Amino acid sequence: MDGPRFEPVRAVRAYERVVEQVEEAIEGGTLSPGQRLPSERELMVQFSVSRSTVREALRVLQARGLVRSRPGDPNGAEVLPFSPAALHKSMTTLARVEELSLAELVQFRMVLDSSAILLAARLRTDAQLADMESAVAGMRAAVEAGHDAFGEADVAFHDVVARSSGNKLIQICMDVVRSIVLKLIAEKIADAPDREALMRQSIRHHEEVLAAMRAGDGPLAARLSRKAMYDYYAGYVPAAERSSLRALLD
Amino acid sequence: MDGPRFEPVRAVRAYERVVEQVEEAIEGGTLSPGQRLPSERELMVQFSVSRSTVREALRVLQARGLVRSRPGDPNGAEVLPFSPAALHKSMTTLARVEELSLAELVQFRMVLDSSAILLAARLRTDAQLADMESAVAGMRAAVEAGHDAFGEADVAFHDVVARSSGNKLIQICMDVVRSIVLKLIAEKIADAPDREALMRQSIRHHEEVLAAMRAGDGPLAARLSRKAMYDYYAGYVPAAERSSLRALLD
DNA sequence: TGCAGCCTACTGGTCCGACCAGTGCACTAG
DNA sequence: CTAGTGCACTGGTCGGACCAGTAGGCTGCA
Numbered sequence: 001m002d003g004p005r006f007e008p009v010r011a012v013r014a015y016e017r018v019v020e021q022v023e024e025a026i027e028g029g030t031l032s033p034g035q036r037l038p039s040e041r042e043l044m045v046q047f048s049v050s051r052s053t054v055r056e057a058l059r060v061l062q063a064r065g066l067v068r069s070r071p072g073d074p075n076g077a078e079v080l081p082f083s084p085a086a087l088h089k090s091m092t093t094l095a096r097v098e099e100l101s102l103a104e105l106v107q108f109r110m111v112l113d114s115s116a117i118l119l120a121a122r123l124r125t126d127a128q129l130a131d132m133e134s135a136v137a138g139m140r141a142a143v144e145a146g147h148d149a150f151g152e153a154d155v156a157f158h159d160v161v162a163r164s165s166g167n168k169l170i171q172i173c174m175d176v177v178r179s180i181v182l183k184l185i186a187e188k189i190a191d192a193p194d195r196e197a198l199m200r201q202s203i204r205h206h207e208e209v210l211a212a213m214r215a216g217d218g219p220l221a222a223r224l225s226r227k228a229m230y231d232y233y234a235g236y237v238p239a240a241e242r243s244s245l246r247a248l249l250d
Numbered sequence: 251m252d253g254p255r256f257e258p259v260r261a262v263r264a265y266e267r268v269v270e271q272v273e274e275a276i277e278g279g280t281l282s283p284g285q286r287l288p289s290e291r292e293l294m295v296q297f298s299v300s301r302s303t304v305r306e307a308l309r310v311l312q313a314r315g316l317v318r319s320r321p322g323d324p325n326g327a328e329v330l331p332f333s334p335a336a337l338h339k340s341m342t343t344l345a346r347v348e349e350l351s352l353a354e355l356v357q358f359r360m361v362l363d364s365s366a367i368l369l370a371a372r373l374r375t376d377a378q379l380a381d382m383e384s385a386v387a388g389m390r391a392a393v394e395a396g397h398d399a400f401g402e403a404d405v406a407f408h409d410v411v412a413r414s415s416g417n418k419l420i421q422i423c424m425d426v427v428r429s430i431v432l433k434l435i436a437e438k439i440a441d442a443p444d445r446e447a448l449m450r451q452s453i454r455h456h457e458e459v460l461a462a463m464r465a466g467d468g469p470l471a472a473r474l475s476r477k478a479m480y481d482y483y484a485g486y487v488p489a490a491e492r493s494s495l496r497a498l499l500d
Numbered sequence: 501t502g503c504a505g506c507c508t509a510c511t512g513g514t515c516c517g518a519c520c521a522g523t524g525c526a527c528t529a530g
Numbered sequence: 531c532t533a534g535t536g537c538a539c540t541g542g543t544c545g546g547a548c549c550a551g552t553a554g555g556c557t558g559c560a
Contacts, residue, residue, distance in 0.1 A: 011321070011522095013542065015309070027346045039511065050544045052302055055512085056309045059265070063313040064343065071261070071512045072551035082347045086340035093314065096277040097332045100419055108419045111365040115498075119357075122497040166494055169350055169358045173423070219500070244416055247372040248365075250469070261551095263513065289540065300515040305541085321541045322522035 014049050018057035021047075026066055026079055033081035037067065042076070084172040091176045095184075103241035105181050106233045110248050112174045113158065113229060114222035117209060120164035121218035128164040129214060135160055136206050143199050147190060150199055151182070157206060185236045202232060223250055264299050268307035271297075276316055276329055283331035287317060292326070334422045338429070345430050353491035355431050356483045360498050362424045363408065363479060364472035367459060370414035371468035378414040379464060385410055386456050393449050397440060400449050401432070407456060435486045452482060473500055 025031045038046065043054045058077060061067045065086040069077035094100055120128070135157035142149035158178065162171040192198060205228035212221035226248050234242055275281045288296065293304045308327060311317045315336035319327040344350055370378070385407035392399035408428065412421040442448060455478035462471035476498050484492055 011542095015542090027343065041511085052305070052545090053543065055302075056306060056542095058512095059306045059309045060313045063310045064340065066343070069512065070552090072510090072553085074509090074511055074553055076511085082344060082349050084340075084344070087337065087344065090314065090334075090336040090340055093277065093316070094332060094334070094337065094419075094422070099332050104417045104419050107369075107417055111361065111420070115361040115365075119494070119497050123494060167354045167357055169344075169354050169427075170361070172344075177419075218497075244369070244373060247369050247468075261513095265513090291540085302516090303514065306513095308541095319541065320523090322524085322539090324524050324538090324540055326540085 014047075015053045015056040015060070018043075018047050018049065018054060019060045022057065022061055023064075023066065031079050033079050035079045037076040037079065039076045084176065087172060088176045088179075091173075092180055095180045101241060102181070102184055103237045103244060105177055105184070106229065106237060107245055107248065109174070109177050109181060110226045110229050110245065112170055112177065113161075114226045114248075116158075116162050116165040116167070116170050116174060117213065117225045118218040118222040119166060119170075120161050121213040121216060121221050123166050124164040124213070128160060131160045132157060132164075132210055132213070136203065136210055139199075139203050139206065143196065143203070147195060147199075154202065154206075181233075185233075188236055198232070202228070205231070265303045265306040265310070268293075268297050268299065268304060269310045272307065272311055273314075273316065281329050283329050285329045287326040287329065289326045334426060337422065338426045341426050342430055345434070351491060352431070352434055353487045353494060355427055355434070356479065356487060357495055357498065359424070359427050359431060360476045360479050360495065362420055362427065363411070364476045364498075366408075366412050366415040366417070366420050366424060367463065367475045368468040368472040369416060369420075370411050371463040371466060371471050373416050374414040374463065378410060381410045382407060382414075382460055382463070386453065386460055389449075389453050389456065393446065393453070397445060397449075404452065404456075431483075435483075438486055448482070452478070455481070 022031070022037070031037070037043065040051055040054050040058070044051045047054065058067065058069060061077075062069065063086070065083055066080060067077040068080055095105065124132075135153060138153035138156060139150060142153045155178070158174065159171075162174045165171065205224065209221050209224045209228065212218075212224055230245055230249060234245060237245060272281075272287070281287070287293065287308075290301055290304050290308070294301045297304065308317065308319060312319065312327075313336070315333055316330060317327040318330055345355065374382075385403060388403035388406060389400060392403045405428070408424065409421075412424045415421065455474065459471050459474045459478065462468075462474060480495055480499060484495060487495060
């Protein structure tokens with residue numbers, strides 16, 4: 001026997017215990033979205049801490065996207081429904097701190113997008129397929145309307161696909177990573193010399209993927225989507241890292 | 251013309267502007283990990299706000315994993331290197347709020363793991379392959395040593411694979427999702443009646459995957475890994491959702 | 501009776517000043 | 531030269547104060 005092994009009691013600050021309790025109440029369902037927390041002055045009585053402490057705790061909870069408070073609101077802070085905002089934030093930070101290269105982000109998109117397509121090809125409903133059709137139609141219509149509209153239609157297509165995959169985690173991550181990638185290369189895309197040709201090629205690619213999905217051939221659709229994304233983004237990735245992207249092509 | 255469209259100026263709180271400035275300094279590289287922020291009393295002079303405001307800002311930055319402060323430290327808060335802790339936290343919340351089912355998490359792991367294996371099969375170095383071999387050897391040795399040791403060896407294997415994929419984002423997401431899944435079913439696994447048989451089957455699966463990677467057959471290795479993970483986890487997933495997992499098998 | 505407008509009692513946001521328990525460093529006493 | 535002791539800081543917490551908002555009840559007019 002080593003004798004009783006005592007853990008070092010790391011000092012736990014007061015506001016942390018407040019955060020903990022509220023967090024458990026929310027995650028445990030005692031507090032559900034839409035409900036209100038007591039006012040700060042009431043909380044400071046219940047927890048018997050000062051208002052500063054209560055407020056620091058609320059700031060943390062707010063940063064985690066769990067609650068929101070509005071000045072002047074006669075009720076206390078509002079418990080929010082979950083939103084991937086916090087996830088989005090931390091992933092964006094990860095990318096911004098330059099820890100992530102564009103190649104890694106694009107590669108991740110290739111993985112997620114093709115997986116979503118594979119799943120959607122097998123699990124989609126007819127209504128969802130129709131939504132995809134109309135999204136591609138929207139892309140066609142947007143060629144003339146300028147680059148912004150085209151981008152939006154493109155995003156709409158991938159959104160439908162992500163929803164059709166039936167996996168919310170894939171959907172959220174795709175959304176997050178896509179917006180990061182688009183922000184990173186927004187100006188480069190706008191300056192592309194042959195924008196219209198790129199758009200038409202992109203539409204052709206989407207039509208091919210869609211056809212494969214309609215036919216129920218998931219693996220083909222997935223393969224086509226990886227190829228399409230490679231063709232679209234490879235130019236923006238430093239040549240040295242392109243081979244790691246090609247490793248995902250068959 | 252609609253006339254000039256004015257955006258509603260949503261009230262931006264003082265502490266938010268403090269957060270913003272510090273965040274930009276960190277993400278822009280002006281402040282790099284290991285460096286110290288000025289003390290709270292110094293910050294309140296620089297930003298000309300009260301200490302409460304400074305502290306609320308610091309709480310937010312701390313919640314985002316960007317800084318850490320220690321009581322009594324003669325220097326100010328420390329700028330932290332990026333860690334996926336915040337990512338982990340938000341994804342865990344997402345899972346706890348019951349927004350994410352076990353099936354979705356396992357499915358996501360199947361996608362990420364098989365993609366990492368596909369990439370690793372093509373991009374791995376010989377040293378990394380050797381690490382994988384020894385990880386599997388560790389799994390064999392751990393069968394007798396009990397379930398915890400086996401789990402650790404298993405994790406070690408997948409960690410090497412993730413590193414070998416060359417994609418930090420895949421690596422981080424795998425780590426986060428894996429730990430969430432393992433926590434969700436930890437007790438169920440411990441109670442499994444035929445633990446040893448499961449371990450031996452798992453080892454066989456890993457050996458097959460490893461053989462395919464050694465041979466450079468990425469697609470085969472990826473397919474095997476999806477199958478292996480399905481076999482391992484399907485039992486814990488409600489029957490109704492299993493079909494969505496099978497959609498990833500060929 | 502009906503409604504427009506004011507009034508009040510709250511809310512959160514910010515500030516100030518104070519105290520405490522830690523920490524590191526310089527200085528002192530041996 | 532070193533061991534020990536203060537001191538001057540740090541962050542954590544507290545309490546009180548003021549402000550600009552909001553919502554809902556109340557009043558007074560039509």
